[in-house]
Each structure stands twice: as structure tokens, then as C-alpha cells.
Amino acid sequence: MFYPNSSIFHPATFFLIGSPGLEGVHAWISLPFCFAYLVALLGNATILLVIKTEQTLWEPMFYLLAILSTIDLTLSTTSVPHMLDTFWFDAHDINFGACVRQMFLIHAFTGMEAEVLLAMAFDHYVAICAPLHYTTILTSRVLMGLSMCILLHPVLLTLPMIYLIYRLPFCQVRIISHSYCEHMGIAKLSRGNIRINVIYGLFVVSVLLLILVLIGISYIYILHAVFCLPSQDARLKALSTCGSYAGVICVFYIPSVFSFLTHRFGHNIPRYIHILVANLYLVFPPLLNPIIYGVKTK
Numbered sequence: 001m002f003y004p005n006s007s008i009f010h011p012a013t014f015f016l017i018g019s020p021g022l023e024g025v026h027a028w029i030s031l032p033f034c035f036a037y038l039v040a041l042l043g044n045a046t047i048l049l050v051i052k053t054e055q056t057l058w059e060p061m062f063y064l065l066a067i068l069s070t071i072d073l074t075l076s077t078t079s080v081p082h083m084l085d086t087f088w089f090d091a092h093d094i095n096f097g098a099c100v101r102q103m104f105l106i107h108a109f110t111g112m113e114a115e116v117l118l119a120m121a122f123d124h125y126v127a128i129c130a131p132l133h134y135t136t137i138l139t140s141r142v143l144m145g146l147s148m149c150i151l152l153h154p155v156l157l158t159l160p161m162i163y164l165i166y167r168l169p170f171c172q173v174r175i176i177s178h179s180y181c182e183h184m185g186i187a188k189l190s191r192g193n194i195r196i197n198v199i200y201g202l203f204v205v206s207v208l209l210l211i212l213v214l215i216g217i218s219y220i221y222i223l224h225a226v227f228c229l230p231s232q233d234a235r236l237k238a239l240s241t242c243g244s245y246a247g248v249i250c251v252f253y254i255p256s257v258f259s260f261l262t263h264r265f266g267h268n269i270p271r272y273i274h275i276l277v278a279n280l281y282l283v284f285p286p287l288l289n290p291i292i293y294g295v296k297t298k
Contacts, residue, residue, distance in 0.1 A: 030087035043290030044069040072286035075109040098171040099181040111154025255281035
């Protein structure tokens with residue numbers, strides 16, 4: 001296959017614009033992201049410390065909460081510090097290898113976040129719909145299996161993206177109209193055929209949507225069990241908890257799916273709106289999860 005002289009396979013660096021069209025207000029945009037990141041660090045680190053020191057919290061629900069906090073810390077730390085460097089210090093250049101690593105980590109930990117939300121939905125289902133069998137269903141062996149699935153499945157799902165990026169020839173102009181490295185954002189810079197990248201990206205989105213459907217099915221059964229409770233106070237308490245969890249799921253899923261689909265179909269959506277919404281699922285779920293899963297959980 002012949003590639004023109006203006007194409008190279010492994011460019012030295014990429015140039016991250018940040019938020020296209022909003023370069024003049026990058027310093028102001030960075031303030032809420034910086035605040036959310038600091039609060040997310042403090043909140044998730046506090047949850048991990050409390051769970052580690054309090055042996056009474058060594059239960060399946062808090063074990064999954066500790067996994068979620070670890071994922072949130074890693075997901076936000078993978079992207080937000082470099083994003084702030086871009087906004088504050090005009091550090092737009094990123095090494096090609098570092099860009100691919102960031103892409104892999106963001107997509108892998110996004111998948112882990114979805115998987116752990118599914119595991120927590122299963123925990124809630126067992127706790128409400130089969131409370132007498134809770135300890136016999138969610139054994140240490142089952143938790144270990146869930147943990148391995150949360151870790152391995154997203155990693156195996158994301159690994160092909162590395163090959164799909166490395167096989168592409170890139171143009172001399174390597175400007176990414178984004179604040180971090182994302183699969184389709186990198187692939188669109190290529191002069192090669194990215195059809196397989198698009199197809200595989202849609203496949204990954206379909207997996208995330210399947211997880212969302214399974215979470216929804218779990219909560220349908222949960223709500224059915226809640227409305228069968230004889231006490232109105234118990235129903236209101238359970239509905240309040242389910243509503244909070246549903247809010248976390250929406251905050252995570254809506255921006256992430258919006259970002260994935262906009263890369264492929266949202267040609268009429270202003271670029272700055274796409275980028276700002278895409279940044280939300282890396283910052284605000286790690287901010288809100290400690291509040292909802294920590295403060296509201298006795």
C-alpha cells in the first residue's frame with residue numbers, strides 16, 4: 001500500500017487544542033474542573049481510608065465502593081492534570097506514545113466504571129429482593145470473580161484500539177481538537193481507512209449500552225420489590241436511594257455516550273459543546289460518587 005510523503009506512521013507528538021473556539025477563556029473554564037478534581041481526590045481518598053480502617057465496613061457493598069473510588073481516582077488523574085496544564089500553561093504538546101497510553105487508560109477505566117456500576121446494581125438487587133440470601137450469594141469468591149471481570153473485561157475490550165491506532169498513517173498536521181486523547185479523535189487525523197476504527201468504536205459503545213440495559217433491568221426488579229414494602233417510610237427511603245444512584249448513572253452515561261456518538265454522527269453539533277460535555281464524564285462522576293455513595297450510605 002502506498003502512502004504519500006506527507007504521511008507518517010508514528011508522529012513524535014500531537015497538539016491538543018483544549019476547547020476549540022474557547023481558547024480565550026481557558027483559564028476560566030479550568031476553574032470548575034480544577035475544583036471538581038480536588039474535591040474528587042479528597043472525597044475518594046477519604047472513602048478508601050475509612051473503608052480500610054473500619055473493619056465493620058468490610059462488606060460486599062463497601063468493597064465495590066472501594067473499587068469504584070479507586071477507578072474514579074485513576075480515571076480523573078489520567079486526564080485532568082494534563083488538561084489543566086493545557087488550560088493554564090499552554091502545554092499543548094503530548095508525545096505520541098503518551099497520547100496512546102492516555103487513550104487506553106481513559107477508555108479502559110470508563111469501561112471499568114460501567115462494570116462496577118453494574119456490579120453495584122446487582123448488589124442492590126440482592127440486598128432488596130433476596131435479603132435472606134445476601135451472604136450466601138455475595139460470597140468472597142463471587143466478589144473476587146466480579147472484581148476480575150470489572151478489571152479484565154474493559155482492558156480486553158480496549159486493547160484492540162491500540163493496534164487500530166498504530167496501524168494508521170498520520171498527516172503532517174497532527175492537531176487534536178480536544179483536551180485529551182480519545183480513540184476517534186486520534187483516528188480522524190489519519191489519511192488511512194478508519195472504517196474499522198469507527199465500527200469497533202460503535203461496538204464498544206454498544207457494550208456500554210448493554211451494561212446500561214442490564215442496570216436498568218436490575219432497578220426495575222428493585223423498584224418492584226420496593227413498592228411491595230408495607231411501610232411508606234421504607235419505600236420513600238429506598239426510592240430516595242435508588243434515585244440518587246440513578247443520578248450517578250445518568251451523569252456518567254449521558255456525557256460518555258454523547259461524546260462517543262458525536263464523533264461519528266454529530267457533525268452539526270458545535271465543537272466546543274462536544275468537548276465540554278466530553279470532559280464532564282471524566283470529572284463529575286468522580287466528584288459526585290463520593291457524595292452519593294459515601295454521604296448517603298450509613
